[in-house]
Amino acid sequence: MTITEGTPRPATHADLPGLMSLMTGDEKHGPAATSTLDVLWVLYDRVLRVSPKRPDDPARDRFLLSKGHGPMAYYAVLAAKGFVPVDWLPGFGSYDSPLGHHPDRTLVPGAEIGSGSLGHGLPLAVGTALGLRAQGLDEPAVWVLVGDAELDEGSNHEAIAFAGAEGLERLHTVVVDNASASHALPGGISARFEAAGWSAVTADGRDHEALHSAFTVAHPGRPHVVVARVEPKSA
Amino acid sequence: MDTMRERFAPVVSRILDEDPRVAVVLAEIGKDGFAEARRRHPHRVINVGIREQLLIGAGAGLALTGLRPVVHTFASFLVERPFEQLKLDLGHQDAGAVLVSAAASFDWPAGGYTHMAPGDVALLDTLDGWTVHVPGHPDEAETLLRHAVAAGDDKVYVRLSVQANRQAHAVDGARALTVREGRRGVVVAVGPMLDAVLDATEGLDTTVLYMTTVRPFDAAALRRATGAAGTDVVLVEPYLAGTSTAAAGEALADVPHRVLGLGVGRRELRRYGTVAEHVAAHGLDAGALQKRIGDFVAGA
Numbered sequence: 434m435t436i437t438e439g440t441p442r443p444a445t446h447a448d449l450p451g452l453m454s455l456m457t458g459d460e461k462h463g464p465a466a467t468s469t470l471d472v473l474w475v476l477y478d479r480v481l482r483v484s485p486k487r488p489d490d491p492a493r494d495r496f497l498l499s500k501g502h503g504p505m506a507y508y509a510v511l512a513a514k515g516f517v518p519v520d521w522l523p524g525f526g527s528y529d530s531p532l533g534h535h536p537d538r539t540l541v542p543g544a545e546i547g548s549g550s551l552g553h554g555l556p557l558a559v560g561t562a563l564g565l566r567a568q569g570l571d572e573p574a575v576w577v578l579v580g581d582a583e584l585d586e587g588s589n590h591e592a593i594a595f596a597g598a599e600g601l602e603r604l605h606t607v608v609v610d611n612a613s614a615s616h617a618l619p620g621g622i623s624a625r626f627e628a629a630g631w632s633a634v635t636a637d638g639r640d641h642e643a644l645h646s647a648f649t650v651a652h653p654g655r656p657h658v659v660v661a662r663v664e665p666k667s668a
Numbered sequence: 669m670d671t672m673r674e675r676f677a678p679v680v681s682r683i684l685d686e687d688p689r690v691a692v693v694l695a696e697i698g699k700d701g702f703a704e705a706r707r708r709h710p711h712r713v714i715n716v717g718i719r720e721q722l723l724i725g726a727g728a729g730l731a732l733t734g735l736r737p738v739v740h741t742f743a744s745f746l747v748e749r750p751f752e753q754l755k756l757d758l759g760h761q762d763a764g765a766v767l768v769s770a771a772a773s774f775d776w777p778a779g780g781y782t783h784m785a786p787g788d789v790a791l792l793d794t795l796d797g798w799t800v801h802v803p804g805h806p807d808e809a810e811t812l813l814r815h816a817v818a819a820g821d822d823k824v825y826v827r828l829s830v831q832a833n834r835q836a837h838a839v840d841g842a843r844a845l846t847v848r849e850g851r852r853g854v855v856v857a858v859g860p861m862l863d864a865v866l867d868a869t870e871g872l873d874t875t876v877l878y879m880t881t882v883r884p885f886d887a888a889a890l891r892r893a894t895g896a897a898g899t900d901v902v903l904v905e906p907y908l909a910g911t912s913t914a915a916a917g918e919a920l921a922d923v924p925h926r927v928l929g930l931g932v933g934r935r936e937l938r939r940y941g942t943v944a945e946h947v948a949a950h951g952l953d954a955g956a957l958q959k960r961i962g963d964f965v966a967g968a
Contacts, residue, residue: 491734539762545732547760550752556722557757560729560737567691567711567735588753591719592726 444513446474446641452509456525456532468611468638468663469578470506475644476576476607477510485515488542494573495561497546499554500580500609501535508532508541516543552586554579555606559592562604576605581622582614590625596656597630604656606631607648609638612665626658638663672809672828673770677701679810680738680768683817684709689736690817695723697741698770720745724753724765731763736817743769743785743827751791759795764821768813772829773907773932774946777939786908786932789882792825793911799824800883802859802906807836808880815841831860831906831943839880844889848876853900853965854893856916858882861904861952868957874902874965882912887919899925902961904952908932928964930957 449470477483481494498507508525511517517532524530531540535549546557558577565573579589596604608622623633632652636643638661647659677698683690684705691712692702699706699715706713712735716722720741727737739746746769747754758765771779773786792798799822803809809828816824819841837845844856847866850873857865858879869876875897877889882905890901899920903912910929917927932950939949947953951960 537760547756550756552721553725553753553756556725556753557729557732557761559722560726561732562729563711563714563726564691564730564733564735567730568733570733588721588725591716591722595716595719595722595726 446478448513449474449506449509452512452519452522453505455519455522456505456508467503467506468580468609468666469500469503470509471639471641472578472607472609472644472661473506473510475641475648477514479645480648481576482573483543485543488516491568492570492573495545495558495575497548497554497558497561497575497577498536498544499546499548499558499577500551500583501548502580504532504534504536507536511541511543514543517541551580551583552588555589555592558604558606559596559601562596562601565603566601571603574603574605576607578607578609581608581610581612581617584608584622584625585614585616593626593629593631597626600630600654601656602652602654605648606656606658608658608660610660610662612667623658623660631655632657633660634658635660635662637661669832670806671830672803672806672832673698673830675806675809676740676768676770676813676828677705679813680817681705683738683814684712687736687817689734691730691735691737693723693727693730693737693739695720695741695745697745720750721753724750725757727765728753728757728761728763731758731765731821732761736764736766736821738766738768738817740768740770742771742783743788744771744783747788747791747825748785754792755795758823759797764823766813766816766824766826768816768826768828770828772827772831774943775830777941777943777946780940781936781938788825788827788907789905790908790911792883797823798883799881801826801841801881803828803839803880804833804859804862804878805836806832808839811839812841812880827859827907829860829906831947833860833863837878837880842881842886844877844879844886846875846889846893847878848874850874850897852898853902853961854890854897855902855904855961856890856912858903858905858912860906864947864952864954864957865904867954868961872958872962872965874961882915885912885915885919887915890916890919894920894923894925899923900965901925902928902930902964904957905929905931906952908934926964928960930960
């Protein structure tokens with residue numbers, strides 16, 4: 434895709450702050466200001482098999498943004514990858530804009546789900562993985578991004594327990610952990626997934642190589658979780 | 669006669685054989701009825717365990733991949749407990765499903781209030797785009813289940829109950845049937861309430877409409893019926909009293925009319941016992957209905 438007419442080149446990670454500032458109006462807005470940016474970039478740039486040219490391809494990978502709060506990084510990545518027109522970004526949150534402060538799948542090209550209320554993405558991802566399996570579509574991966582505090586919602590634990598027991602190998606969760614949960618024990622996130630039978634890896638949520646390795650690790654017969662640790666929200 | 673619930677699993681098992689797009693999602697309740705179907709279609713009969721938020725969320729996820737989920741448990745755990753999942757995972761995601769409930773308002777009175785869901789249809793009325801079927805006989809349940817599955821990607825609720833009428837009617841998944849014609853008022857009997865309504869109105873000169881699809885509400889049928897019978901309308905519903913009062917009022921918004929909504933009361937009885945005892949306690953047996961309907965139309 435092209436970020437600016439006349440300079441056709443693929444968008445890079447360095448373009449993301451500029452795209453985000455179109456939404457926030459903050460020229461100094463850097464990647465560190467959003468916990469999900471590097472995770473989203475590595476997924477869309479190197480892992481997910483999705484294309485704006487084939488948004489309805491049954492064999493596409495599915496990425497479900499469950500943590501719908503603060504979606505600027507998501508919209509920036511979707512714009513960088515050609516799903517969302519760059520000129521939509523400045524209208525962010527306005528009445529006529531398809532881009533709200535929580536995404537709506539019926540309005541945002543490339544968005545697999547609408548989110549905002551926490552704890553809905555993982556159950557939807559479980560159903561998506563089950564639906565693909567039932568149709569013999571064994572290739573597509575299903576990814577869902579949740580926040581560490583979002584895991585407070587009990588609906589996630591219904592999904593985690595079931596997916597582990599069911600051995601939903603094509604299901605992947607990335608937990609962006611900015612230590613924002615009020616009641617959490619160190620290591621508790623991956624321990625809970627592992628207890629349910631998931632493959633689990635913890636990685637530096639800002640290190641693109643580490644994230645890529647964590648995202649692409651083999652996990653035969655089991656769903657996979659990556660706990661991506663970033664700066665604590667309170668810091 | 670079998671019950672609607674006993675009819676459900678065999679009918680949907682046949683549909684699973686016929687239509688590769690259909691998947692059944694359960695939360696333990698009702699799984700035995702699908703044991704054979706699960707052997708034939710292991711990836712299209714899914715039991716998520718006692719997890720009702722996941723029940724709806726996973727059902728919606730199946731729909732997002734193009735399948736037609738049939739989701740089943742007791743009404744209280746299908747509609748009330750995961751209500752936000754109905755609103756968001758189905759409504760907001762623009763995903764369809766067939767929700768089939770059992771236990772209704774008080775099918776298991778000895779089980780107490782935790783297993784009673786008289787408010788299910790009223791709750792669905794706060795959401796957009798739901799079709800609601802309330803069969804009054806196992807044969808009607810079979811017909812309406814097939815309509816529900818065949819309804820594209822619509823959101824459809826099918827409310828099964830052990831309460832049933834003596835005979836089935838030729839329901840079509842949309843329109844009300846005129847069972848009796850009179851000149852002094854229209855009584856709308858919903859699903860399993862028909863027999864009691866017919867007994868109650870035996871000596872009254874009222875029209876009786878039989879409604880098994882309550883959403884969308886068949887406003888045209890009600891308007892037609894009022895042409896000869898006048899605009900005194902009594903709704904007799906097997907769930908929360910007054911659930912369809914607003915729909916009847918909208919149907920008759922441009923003419924003077926009176927509406928009496930009868931059904932299950934709001935107050936928790938804190939009683940166990942039998943279905944018949946609960947029907948009587950809510951004033952829905954034929955004798956009580958005769959007096960309540962008779963007084964209303966006489967007061968016109």
